[in-house]
Amino acid sequence: MYISAASSISFQNSFRNKGFSDQLLEMGDEQTIIYPDYSPFIPAMDRRRMSEGTKMSVACAIDCLSQINLQQPDAVIVGTALGSSNHTKKFLDKIASAEGGLISPTSFIQSTHNTFAGQISLLLKNHGYNTTHTQNSLSFEQALIDSTLCIGEGAKNVLVGGVDENEPILYHLPVRLKKSDIKVGYGASFFVLSLDKKDDFSAKLLAVESYSGVKNVNVFADQVLQQNEIKSDEIDLVLYSSCEQNIEVELSSFFPKSSLIDFQKYCGVYLSNSSFALHLAFDFLQQEKGVKTVLVYNNLISENLGLLLLKRV
Amino acid sequence: MKIFVSGIGVISAIGLNSKKNYEALRSGDSGIKYSSKHHLMLGEVPLSNEELEEMNGVKGRDFSRTTLLALNAVKEAWGANKISSEIRTGFISSTSVGGLDKMEEYYFQYLKESNSDYHSKMIFDNGTTSEEIANELGISGFVSTLSTACSSGPNAILYGARLLELNRLDRVVVGGCDPLALFDLKGFSSLNIYDKNICKPFDQSRKGLNIGEAAGYLVLENEKSLVETGNKVLCVLSGWNNSTDAYHQTASSPNGKGATLAMNRALEKAMLDISDIDYINAHGTGTENNDLSEAMAFKNVFGNDVPSFSSTKGYTGHTLAAAGAIExxxxxxxxxxxxxxxxxxxxxxxxxxxxxxxxxxxxxVSVNHVLSNSFGFGGNCSSLIFSKN
Incomplete structure (x- = not known):
C-alpha cells in the first residue's frame, strides 16, 4: 500500500508546499495555524456554513485528489478524536441560553463526529464506503487500519485523514497529560492510499499498528520491526510524541542510529496529530536526502501506542 | 470465510438483557413512556447511574452513562469468554454521545460557577468510554470507536467482521451504545421531528420519532477462535455494506439511493438472492422523510416481492448510535x-x-436470512445480513 498524495493544514507552511519539512519552525507563542485561501476548494455558499474542521478537511481532501488527478476515491475515512467540537460547544451554549425557547438546529446538524467525512462525500457526490473513527489518541491510526482493510478488499484508492478542531476547552489537555511544556495545536492532514505505485517516487506504508490500554509499550516497536524484517538501525528517522519525560533516552537506546524528532514541537498537541507526522514523514522521504525509512511513534497518552512504518520505494 | 456470532447482549427500554427484550417484542410491549422531566415520549432504561454503577461493580468511578449502559450489554455478550494469548481479541464500539453526558453536566455547572476545576473534566471524547469498557473486560490492544451518527452500530459491527476476514483479529466484541443526553433531546427537538405519542413507522399518518437509550453488543469469532473457545454458534454474519447517499447532511434522498446501494452490496457480499431474505429489521424511525425513502429503497432492491419487514423503533425508540447494534x-x-x-x-x-x-x-416460521438497515446523518447507510449457520 502506497501513499500517493498528502495534504495538510497546520502550524507549518505545509499546504501545497512540497519540501515543507526543510522549513520547520518550532511553535512559539505568536505562531498561528496557516489557513489557505479556501475559495479554489470550496464553493462560497458551502464555505459560509462549514465549521473550520470541515473546511480544513474538505480543502485537504480536494487538494489530495487533484495532486493525482483522481475523480473519486473508493472510500472516505476520517480519524478525529473530538469531531465537530466547535458546533458541539455552540449547541451546548444555545441550550444553556434558550431557557425553553426555540433553538436553531444548525449546530446540531453539523455536530456529529462524521460531519467531516460526510461533507467530503457530499461535495464529491461519492457513494462509497464512508466512516469515522473516534479512538482518542489513536483515531488516525484506526482510520489507517480501516484503509488497509479497504485496499485488502480490492479498493484502488482510499482517501483518509486525521483532523481535530481548535477548541479552547482543549487548552487544558496538556495538564491532563501532565505535559505542560507543550503547546496545544489543531489541524487536518489527508492522504490518498493506493494499491498501486503511482509515480517514480512513492512511500510504501509497511505497517500500521494501534495499541490501546497497554501496560508496557516498549515491546511493540520491536515486534513490528521483526514482522517487517527491518532492523532498528535501518530506521533513519523516528518522529515521536510522548508524555514520558525520558522518552529521548529510551528511544535512542533502541534506535541508536536514527534521528529523533519530537513532532509535536511543530504541530502542537492534538489527539489526531500523528496524521501531521505521517505527512512530515512523507515529505522527508520525498526529498532525496538519505531518509529512506521512517517510524512514526505516537505515545501521546502513556497507555496508548500508535506505530506507522514507511519506506521510500 | 465465515464470521460466527457466538454472543449477544442488550439493554434497552424494553429490558435489561436479551431474554427480556425478546419477551417484550413477543408480547408487543413498548418501552416508550412519557417523561415528565423532559415532557417527551422517551425510551429510557429504568435504571439510574448509581444503580448501573452498583450492578457493574464500578461505584465512584465517574463513568459516563455510555460506559455504564455498555458494560451491562457487553458483559452479557462476553459471558464466560476468557482472554487468551492464542486468540487475538479486539473491542470495537460505537457511540455518538460518548462522554458528552458528563461534559454537559460539568459545562453547565461551569457556566454557573466558572470553576476552573471543571476544565479537565470537559473533554468529552468517545474513545475514552471504549477504553473504559475494554479495560473492564480485560481486553487491551485493539480498541476502536466508530461514530457515524445513527448508523454507528452497524459500522462497528462490519469493521469487526472485516478485521476477522482480513486476519487482523480472531475474536471481536462489536456493538454500540448511546445514553439519553440533553444535547440530543434538544437537538431532535430543534429539528422538530418528535412524535408526541409512540411513533408510527411506515404509517401514512406518521408524525416523527421518539428517542431512546440502549446498548447492544455481539461477539464475533473466526473458525480458529471457535476451536479455542468452544463457544456455541448462534448464527453467522454473512453480509454487510456501508454506502453513502451523498444527497444531504441530514435528509435521505427521495429515491433511497444510499440505502439501495447498501442493501444490494450487502446481498452481493452474502452471495444471496433477494428471494433468500425472510425478514428485514428496518431503520423505520417514523419520520416523514426516512420511512418513505427506505420504502422506495425496498422497492428498488426487491421489486414487487418485498419480504416481511418491520421497525422495532416503536418498542425502544430511536436509540441513535446504539440503534443498529441492538437491532x-x-x-x-x-x-x-x-x-x-x-x-x-x-x-x-x-x-x-x-x-x-x-x-x-x-x-x-422459517427464517434463514435477515437483513438490518441503519441510516445516519451525513448520508451514511449501512446494511447487515445475518444467516442461520
Missing amino acids: AVYCVLSLLHQAKFSNLNFTEKMKDIDFCPQLIHEEG
Whole structure:
C-alpha cells in the first residue's frame, strides 16, 4: 500500500508546499495555524456554513485528489478524536441560553463526529464506503487500519485523514497529560492510499499498528520491526510524541542510529496529530536526502501506542 | 470465510438483557413512556447511574452513562469468554454521545460557577468510554470507536467482521451504545421531528420519532477462535455494506439511493438472492422523510416481492448510535426463535407504497436470512445480513 498524495493544514507552511519539512519552525507563542485561501476548494455558499474542521478537511481532501488527478476515491475515512467540537460547544451554549425557547438546529446538524467525512462525500457526490473513527489518541491510526482493510478488499484508492478542531476547552489537555511544556495545536492532514505505485517516487506504508490500554509499550516497536524484517538501525528517522519525560533516552537506546524528532514541537498537541507526522514523514522521504525509512511513534497518552512504518520505494 | 456470532447482549427500554427484550417484542410491549422531566415520549432504561454503577461493580468511578449502559450489554455478550494469548481479541464500539453526558453536566455547572476545576473534566471524547469498557473486560490492544451518527452500530459491527476476514483479529466484541443526553433531546427537538405519542413507522399518518437509550453488543469469532473457545454458534454474519447517499447532511434522498446501494452490496457480499431474505429489521424511525425513502429503497432492491419487514423503533425508540447494534441483536434473536417482529401502531399504508410492514409477531416460521438497515446523518447507510449457520 502506497501513499500517493498528502495534504495538510497546520502550524507549518505545509499546504501545497512540497519540501515543507526543510522549513520547520518550532511553535512559539505568536505562531498561528496557516489557513489557505479556501475559495479554489470550496464553493462560497458551502464555505459560509462549514465549521473550520470541515473546511480544513474538505480543502485537504480536494487538494489530495487533484495532486493525482483522481475523480473519486473508493472510500472516505476520517480519524478525529473530538469531531465537530466547535458546533458541539455552540449547541451546548444555545441550550444553556434558550431557557425553553426555540433553538436553531444548525449546530446540531453539523455536530456529529462524521460531519467531516460526510461533507467530503457530499461535495464529491461519492457513494462509497464512508466512516469515522473516534479512538482518542489513536483515531488516525484506526482510520489507517480501516484503509488497509479497504485496499485488502480490492479498493484502488482510499482517501483518509486525521483532523481535530481548535477548541479552547482543549487548552487544558496538556495538564491532563501532565505535559505542560507543550503547546496545544489543531489541524487536518489527508492522504490518498493506493494499491498501486503511482509515480517514480512513492512511500510504501509497511505497517500500521494501534495499541490501546497497554501496560508496557516498549515491546511493540520491536515486534513490528521483526514482522517487517527491518532492523532498528535501518530506521533513519523516528518522529515521536510522548508524555514520558525520558522518552529521548529510551528511544535512542533502541534506535541508536536514527534521528529523533519530537513532532509535536511543530504541530502542537492534538489527539489526531500523528496524521501531521505521517505527512512530515512523507515529505522527508520525498526529498532525496538519505531518509529512506521512517517510524512514526505516537505515545501521546502513556497507555496508548500508535506505530506507522514507511519506506521510500 | 465465515464470521460466527457466538454472543449477544442488550439493554434497552424494553429490558435489561436479551431474554427480556425478546419477551417484550413477543408480547408487543413498548418501552416508550412519557417523561415528565423532559415532557417527551422517551425510551429510557429504568435504571439510574448509581444503580448501573452498583450492578457493574464500578461505584465512584465517574463513568459516563455510555460506559455504564455498555458494560451491562457487553458483559452479557462476553459471558464466560476468557482472554487468551492464542486468540487475538479486539473491542470495537460505537457511540455518538460518548462522554458528552458528563461534559454537559460539568459545562453547565461551569457556566454557573466558572470553576476552573471543571476544565479537565470537559473533554468529552468517545474513545475514552471504549477504553473504559475494554479495560473492564480485560481486553487491551485493539480498541476502536466508530461514530457515524445513527448508523454507528452497524459500522462497528462490519469493521469487526472485516478485521476477522482480513486476519487482523480472531475474536471481536462489536456493538454500540448511546445514553439519553440533553444535547440530543434538544437537538431532535430543534429539528422538530418528535412524535408526541409512540411513533408510527411506515404509517401514512406518521408524525416523527421518539428517542431512546440502549446498548447492544455481539461477539464475533473466526473458525480458529471457535476451536479455542468452544463457544456455541448462534448464527453467522454473512453480509454487510456501508454506502453513502451523498444527497444531504441530514435528509435521505427521495429515491433511497444510499440505502439501495447498501442493501444490494450487502446481498452481493452474502452471495444471496433477494428471494433468500425472510425478514428485514428496518431503520423505520417514523419520520416523514426516512420511512418513505427506505420504502422506495425496498422497492428498488426487491421489486414487487418485498419480504416481511418491520421497525422495532416503536418498542425502544430511536436509540441513535446504539440503534443498529441492538437491532443486530434482534436479528440474531429472530433467527434463534424463527421469529418476525411486529411493527407497532401501523394502521394505514403510505401513499404510493403498496406494501405494509409485519403487523403481528410470528414465531416458529422459517427464517434463514435477515437483513438490518441503519441510516445516519451525513448520508451514511449501512446494511447487515445475518444467516442461520
